[in-house]
Amino acid sequence: MKPIAAAAILSLGLAGAAAGVSAQQARPAAAATATKPPLDRSTLHVQVILDKLGFGPGVLDGRGGISLVNALKGFQQSRGLPITGKADAATLRALYPYRAARPTVTMTLDQRVLQGPFLQSIPKDYADQAKLDGMAYTSPMEKLAEMFHTTPAVIQELNPAGIRLAPGQKIVLPNALPTSRDYPSDATPTWRQTLAQLNVDAGVPQAAKIVVDKSDKVLRVYNDGGQLIGQYSATIGSASDPLPLGNWKVLHVSPNPDWKMNPKILKKVSNDKKPQIIPPGPNNPVGVVWIDLSREHYGIHGTPDPEKIGRTESNGCVRLTNWDAARVALMVKSGTPVIFQA
Incomplete structure (x- = not known):
């Protein structure tokens, strides 16, 4: 060449x-x-x-x-x-x-993109979170940032100071637009909407094996020929909840899940706390999707804090950005092997 x-x-x-x-x-x-x-x-x-x-x-x-x-x-x-x-x-x-995938796109905002519901803030206490109707975004800016796989600060850098998020406004964003939104026909309308909102590409290859590498803090996806077809930075376990090394498999995928906060299995939560069910939404502690594994209480899931992936600890599970977790969810099926290794 x-x-x-x-x-x-x-x-x-x-x-x-x-x-x-x-x-x-x-x-x-x-x-x-x-x-x-x-x-x-x-x-x-x-x-x-x-x-x-x-x-x-x-x-x-x-x-x-x-x-x-x-x-x-x-x-x-x-x-x-x-x-x-x-x-x-x-x-x-x-x-x-x-190279045709340019670094940015210019988008004209409309009411659909700016539509809520939005929360004023996310309560820190799980008991207060459980009282909410859903763990929604806190602003149109946060929603836009996740749609385009970035942060509010980056959107502000790409645009003139003081730009208003209003219908008809043109805005520059990182080019996260997918090549296809032809999502599986058996996906629920709500899950299809989530995938489209996160700009997840529908044309993903199918996984034959997932390998989660603790030392590299990455999740790798392989096809049936042993070729690496995807890789994602991940937050993997912690000192108190280490990754359970071994061979597991995918049981099922739960889109837009609620999260059952159980103090008995969360070492960083006091046993004095009562169990809570945190409602679905992008700011749910497990994000927009839970990929349940054969190791009880463990899964691959999203996060409300994408900028912290690979930099903070989790409660033993494998945490990805919401858009990466959703993409992996499209690549796996029940029975897909998942290997946790050091």
Whole structure:
């Protein structure tokens, strides 16, 4: 394969990522805050392509980090490339055919997108959460951010200061739009609506095996030929609730689940607390989907805090962003093997 010319890489929008996402460093120091580098469109372009290919880079934020490194490693493994975790020249060549997936899209807001219901805030106490009708989003901005696999802060960076979220307003968002919304015919209308709202691509390959790797903090999906077809950063267990290593299997998938908070099995919750049933919604502690496993009380599920995936601990389960968990839910079926390994 001939090397891609510099002009071609520039047209792809990935030139800054070629040297390990160094375009961020090339910007003036004054452009970055003391704690966070500025959003870089070249990095965002890499993230968008990986997200569409099923190698989840976490939130689409135009910045480097462990989730992007893991996603690049997964993509490199799937393509038989040297595993560097960087958007190096060989990786850029492999990404080049997907360059049509631009880093951002411009959307005209309508009432449907901005529609609630919304909560003023999420109570911290489980007993107060249980009294709610649902664990909904807290604002149109939070809803938009999850729809486009990002955060409210990134949306604010991509748009003029003070932009109002109102019908008819044009807004720039990370390009998380799927290629297909042809979801399974046996899916309930509510689940189909959730998948569409999260911009989950319907055209996913089927999983023959799931491997959750504790050391790498990733969930890998393999087909029946042993090829890696998807990889997602995950929050996996904790010191008090370690991942139960071994061979398990998927029992069933529960879309838009409630969550039964049982103090007897949650080591971080006092036994003095009463059990509670937390209603469904994107801000439910297990997110928008629960993939139940043959190990009792354990599952693969979503989260109300996508930016924390891979950076915080869980109650022993495997936690993904809501959009990644929903994608994995489309890839598995009852009986799919799930291996937890160190």
